[in-house]
Amino acid sequence: MTTTLEPNIHPDSQREVEILAAESEIYHPSPEVVAQALIPNYMDLRTEALADVESYWDARAQEMVDWFEPYEKVLDDSGKPFYKWFVGGKTNIAYNALDRHAKTWRKNKLAMIWESEDGEHRTYSFFRLWQEVNKFANVLKSMGVKKGDTVTIYMGRVPELPMAMLATAKIGAIHSVVYGGFSEQSLASRIEDAQSKVLVTCDGAWLRGKTVNLKEIVDEAVRRSPVVQSVIVLKRTGQPVTMEQGRDYWWHDLMSLPIASPKCESEPMDAEDPLFILYTSGTTGKPKGVLHTIGGYQVYIATTLQYVFDLKDEDRYWCAADPGWITGHSYIVYAPLILGATSFMYEGAPDYPYPNRWWQLVEKYGITILYTAPTAIRGLMRFGDAWATRHDLSSLRLLGSVGEPINPEAWRWYHRVIGKEQCPIMDTWWQTETGGFMITPTPVVPLKPGSGTLPFTGIEADVVREDGTSCGPNEDGYLVLKKPWPGMARTVWGDPERYIQQYWAEFAKQGWYFSGDSARKDDDGYFWIIGRMDDVLKVSGYRLGTAEVESALVSHKLVSEAAVIGVPDELKGNVIYAFCILNSGVTGNGDLADELKRHVRTEVGPIAVPAKIEFVDSLPKTRSGKIMRRLLKAQVLGQPIGDTSTLAD
Ligand code: WT7
Numbered sequence: 001m002t003t004t005l006e007p008n009i010h011p012d013s014q015r016e017v018e019i020l021a022a023e024s025e026i027y028h029p030s031p032e033v034v035a036q037a038l039i040p041n042y043m044d045l046r047t048e049a050l051a052d053v054e055s056y057w058d059a060r061a062q063e064m065v066d067w068f069e070p071y072e073k074v075l076d077d078s079g080k081p082f083y084k085w086f087v088g089g090k091t092n093i094a095y096n097a098l099d100r101h102a103k104t105w106r107k108n109k110l111a112m113i114w115e116s117e118d119g120e121h122r123t124y125s126f127f128r129l130w131q132e133v134n135k136f137a138n139v140l141k142s143m144g145v146k147k148g149d150t151v152t153i154y155m156g157r158v159p160e161l162p163m164a165m166l167a168t169a170k171i172g173a174i175h176s177v178v179y180g181g182f183s184e185q186s187l188a189s190r191i192e193d194a195q196s197k198v199l200v201t202c203d204g205a206w207l208r209g210k211t212v213n214l215k216e217i218v219d220e221a222v223r224r225s226p227v228v229q230s231v232i233v234l235k236r237t238g239q240p241v242t243m244e245q246g247r248d249y250w251w252h253d254l255m256s257l258p259i260a261s262p263k264c265e266s267e268p269m270d271a272e273d274p275l276f277i278l279y280t281s282g283t284t285g286k287p288k289g290v291l292h293t294i295g296g297y298q299v300y301i302a303t304t305l306q307y308v309f310d311l312k313d314e315d316r317y318w319c320a321a322d323p324g325w326i327t328g329h330s331y332i333v334y335a336p337l338i339l340g341a342t343s344f345m346y347e348g349a350p351d352y353p354y355p356n357r358w359w360q361l362v363e364k365y366g367i368t369i370l371y372t373a374p375t376a377i378r379g380l381m382r383f384g385d386a387w388a389t390r391h392d393l394s395s396l397r398l399l400g401s402v403g404e405p406i407n408p409e410a411w412r413w414y415h416r417v418i419g420k421e422q423c424p425i426m427d428t429w430w431q432t433e434t435g436g437f438m439i440t441p442t443p444v445v446p447l448k449p450g451s452g453t454l455p456f457t458g459i460e461a462d463v464v465r466e467d468g469t470s471c472g473p474n475e476d477g478y479l480v481l482k483k484p485w486p487g488m489a490r491t492v493w494g495d496p497e498r499y500i501q502q503y504w505a506e507f508a509k510q511g512w513y514f515s516g517d518s519a520r521k522d523d524d525g526y527f528w529i530i531g532r533m534d535d536v537l538k539v540s541g542y543r544l545g546t547a548e549v550e551s552a553l554v555s556h557k558l559v560s561e562a563a564v565i566g567v568p569d570e571l572k573g574n575v576i577y578a579f580c581i582l583n584s585g586v587t588g589n590g591d592l593a594d595e596l597k598r599h600v601r602t603e604v605g606p607i608a609v610p611a612k613i614e615f616v617d618s619l620p621k622t623r624s625g626k627i628m629r630r631l632l633k634a635q636v637l638g639q640p641i642g643d644t645s646t647l648a649d
Helices: 013-022 031-036 042-051 053-064 093-102 126-142 160-170 184-194 214-224 251-255 294-309 326-338 357-365 374-381 408-418 496-504 546-554 590-603 629-637
Strands: 073-076 084-087 110-115 121-125 150-154 174-177 198-202 205-207 210-212 230-234 248-250 274-280 288-293 316-319 342-346 369-372 398-401 425-427 461-464 477-481 513-521 527-532 536-539 542-545 559-569 573-582 612-615
Touching: 013 408, 013 527, 042 053, 053 073, 053 294, 084 294, 093 126, 093 160, 093 294, 093 326, 110 126, 110 357, 121 126, 126 160, 126 251, 150 160, 150 184, 150 214, 160 174, 160 274, 160 326, 174 184, 184 214, 184 274, 184 288, 184 590, 198 214, 214 230, 230 251, 248 251, 274 294, 274 326, 288 294, 294 326, 294 398, 316 326, 316 357, 326 342, 342 357, 374 408, 398 408, 408 425, 461 513, 496 513, 527 536, 536 559, 536 573, 542 546, 546 559, 546 573, 546 590, 559 629, 573 590, 573 629, 590 612
Parallel strands: 110 342, 150 174, 150 198, 174 274, 198 230, 230 248, 316 342, 316 369, 369 398, 398 425, 573 612
Antiparallel strands: 073 084, 110 121, 205 210, 274 288, 461 477, 477 513, 513 527, 536 542, 559 573
16 A cells, blocks of 8 residues: 555535435437437447457557557556557557548548637648648757657647647657646756757747746746757747747748758657656656557547547537647547547637637537536636527537536536537546546436546446445445556656556555546446545646645745645635745745745746645644645634544644
8 A cells, every 4th residue: 555645535525415416317318419429339339348358449449540560469468557558569640640631531621720819710631730740840850859859848729739749749759748837847847857858839828818928938947957959939929039049949930941841751650659748746746747658549549539529520629628738638639630530729718808709619610529627617607608698509519528527517507508408518537647538428328417427448447445345336435447448658757666656556456557536436337536535636627736836835935834735616626725834033924925826826837826825833744744634624624624643743
């Protein structure tokens, strides 16, 4: 057993009440939805797949993607938990996403439709996107990027972000995308950890009519992490920036050089070669670089997207996440392109300049599938129905939710007001580490508001007690995955031991993956996610470690110790409360609290800013010195503090 679990108090007892009320509320798929479904026999497939997982994934690997050379073995579990999939196969995900479509009728099909916050719009056919990616791939090569090198990408939500990812993959390099909402220290430590010599960024990004100075943040991050040798800067906002000679280059200058030829062969890659690193928060210390490899990942994300969102050539699919998170990697960039689908990408916020922005876009582009997060749904719901009902949303046929548990009230609103009771909602539970959907319905599965329903084909998930025995109906326990799957993360970049400790140590004897979540199954075997059991917070669906916020706080010269907890919030799911011990002689006040908030904003990013900072003289700790956040949380929520036998004093 690891010591990572100091189980949090039940995140909110509200969830308990909601689950009990929604368990018997069943929404059956309409006959029209079932008749249209690409995979009508999904329930039978689930049984079939579990009976022979390897043959099942073998068939999907043949069907979903092309291989330059066939694999010799579907699954190699000899080094578990370091599983290998499609061993010996040669492939390239950019080939499967672009090259192969650019040679068929899809050449002329729209791959991407993009609209900016201020209404500029662009479209890219598969042919054009393929050419742009080829050009940028040649630019990267000319900057000395080689197979196995890492490229850090730090940009706003612009089409050039997916292009940079695809170009990196095309030449066999590894991308590390850092979400544009992160700030100096977060970016610096990710560059450092990945040892990226090349960084791709923008001068700035638009956010609610204002610009964010991405290049300025980059300059500071590179000062802290001098491993970077070249910075490629896309001109997006046109704001003034400093360009350092010999280090910084404009994207458009490089793309107009003769080396930026529109022809570039996709590098033949081994199925188990790394595709990307994506940093995510864990229980302790710095964010860890979750590593995904090419072969299994591409098969897994294409299968899940096709089955769950029933993606067809006629669709206009909109995943409203940011490409900088796993949702964007898998389901904005790679899977829709692999399937040859048309995606829509939007730069701005859901409610800017008005709360009808999204609904206007759905109407304008005839969006058929919308995939977003509960926090966005709740945010739009609070403005009332009229912002949505004045738009024609009849093109929509499927809706999706991801990132945190969706409260049944928001689910019902989404279903009634946005989906007009015609669109099934795909509540997809998964993680950065799982690569793709794990517990999810498909359009033919009966739904319950707030439940992700059942594990996907080939996935064996369960809710278990500490000793590994399965929990009974409605009993909360550890959410585990009992069988490997092709989309699973392969390791933590540069720290395989941490990979074992974090995911495979809790149930080492059984060889199961522990997700870090608590969940329960109801009488019908439907899964209900309760929340994180570790020191990971979900704030507006964003994942943050208490440790990241705490280390930002203590990096301020007046703070000597800090503890951070998540407190349930109607809109954001959770907000951050921070408790700080100041250096002796310093007294806390409102001004200092504001200064500390600004400090966290520049160190980590706006998403990490505490809603409240309280100054205290001491923090509750175990005798071994671990902060007992559970007690702080109980105090804030006015709940019983439970077992305090390990408390130091
Ligand atoms: C954590 C993973 C996977 C893409 C976005 C988040 C929570 C995610 C759901 C859902 C309940 C969910 C879990 C999980 N989570 N989706 N549909 N219902 N909880 O990826 O940032 O790696 O976070 O998000 O707690 O462990 P991530």
